[in-house]
Amino acid sequence: xxxxxxxxxxxxxxxxxxxxxxxxxxxxxxxxxxxxxxxxxxxxxxxxxxxxxxxxxxxxxxxxxxxxxxxxxxxxxxxxxxxxxxxxxxxxxxxxxxxxxxxxxxxxxxxxxxxxxxxxxxxxxxxxxxxxxxxxxxxxxxxxxxxxxxxxxxxxxxxxxxxxxxxxxxxxxxxxxxxxxxxxxxxxxxx
Numbered sequence: 001x002x003x004x005x006x007x008x009x010x011x012x013x014x015x016x017x018x019x020x021x022x023x024x025x026x027x028x029x030x031x032x033x034x035x036x037x038x039x040x041x042x043x044x045x046x047x048x049x050x051x052x053x054x055x056x057x058x059x060x061x062x063x064x065x066x067x068x069x070x071x072x073x074x075x076x077x078x079x080x081x082x083x084x085x086x087x088x089x090x091x092x093x094x095x096x097x098x099x100x101x102x103x104x105x106x107x108x109x110x111x112x113x114x115x116x117x118x119x120x121x122x123x124x125x126x127x128x129x130x131x132x133x134x135x136x137x138x139x140x141x142x143x144x145x146x147x148x149x150x151x152x153x154x155x156x157x158x159x160x161x162x163x164x165x166x167x168x169x170x171x172x173x174x175x176x177x178x179x180x181x182x183x184x185x186x187x188x189x190x191x
Contacts, residue, residue, distance in 0.1 A: 029081045031158035034184035035088075036075040037061040038117035047109035051085035059105045061091065072096040074104045075184050078116065081158045085110045096187050113155045120147050121190055122181035129162035129178045136177045144169045152179075 039045035044062030048055040063071045075094055080087035089107030093099060125137035125145075139145040145167065153174070154166040166176045183190030 028159045029157050030160065031078040031081055031086065031163075032160045033078050033118065033158075033163075033182040034075055035078050035086070035116040035118040035182070036073045036184050036186060037063070037111065037115055038073060039063075039115045045111055045115045047088070047091075047105060047107075047111055048085075049109065051082040051087070051110045055110065058109050059091075061104065061111070064093065064099060066096070066098045070096070072099065072186060073117070075186075076107070076111075078158070079108070081113065081155065082110075084113050084155070086113050086116050088116075094186075117184075119183040119190070120152075120179045120181065121183050122179065123147070125167070125175060125177035125179055126162075127177060129159035129164070129180075131180070133178065137175050139167075144171060144173070145175065 037045040039061070044060040046057045047059035047061060049058050061074045061076075063073045065071055072093065074091050076088040076091040078086045078088055087108055087110055089109070091103070091105040091107060093102045093104060095101045120139075123139040124135045125139060126133040127136050128134075137145055139147050139150065141148065144150070147167070150167045150169040152165045153168045156164040156166070156176070158164065159178075161182065162178045162180045163182065164176070164178055166174050168174050
């Protein structure tokens with residue numbers, strides 16, 4: 001019979017890890033933010049029944065083009081993350097351009113996190129998913145980590161309105177940490 005870990009040993013290991021000051025990358029993977037689809041494929045982004053391409057396609061998120069030449073994509077609530085995929089719901093086209101708001105798909109469904117777009121409004125990367133956590137990187141416009149030029153290259157997880165990400169700057173350097181204050185508005189900045 002396999003031996004179970006001792007509760008006190010497990011708790012002590014967690015305390016020791018926290019005491020080292022290493023960044024905390026543990027995530028609940030329960031998300032609470034908005035995003036929009038960003039798929040260059042004219043056929044649209046596939047929404048699947050589970051987190052992966054081996055799951056059935058249950059919907060498609062397709063951009064619309066207005067008379068002024070702008071593309072507008074469906075926006076959605078992100079509620080979970082698993083293996084590079086976001087669980088989404090309440091998908092709708094907002095009243096951008098010439099189009100009235102329209103509900104596209106209630107959900108839930110799953111979309112590749114690579115096809116979800118949002119702007120990070122808080123220019124501080126943190127070591128844990130909390131506004132009180134230590135800032136490990138400032139991403140202001142006068143730094144090589146400015147999110148106007150640096151890009152989120154990997155999403156590792158989420159915890160509420162925080163994302164555990166790796167960003168890469170134009171020099172190819174990478175940093176990993178938690179970002180928040182995510183904005184899905186395609187026409188203006190979120191306040």
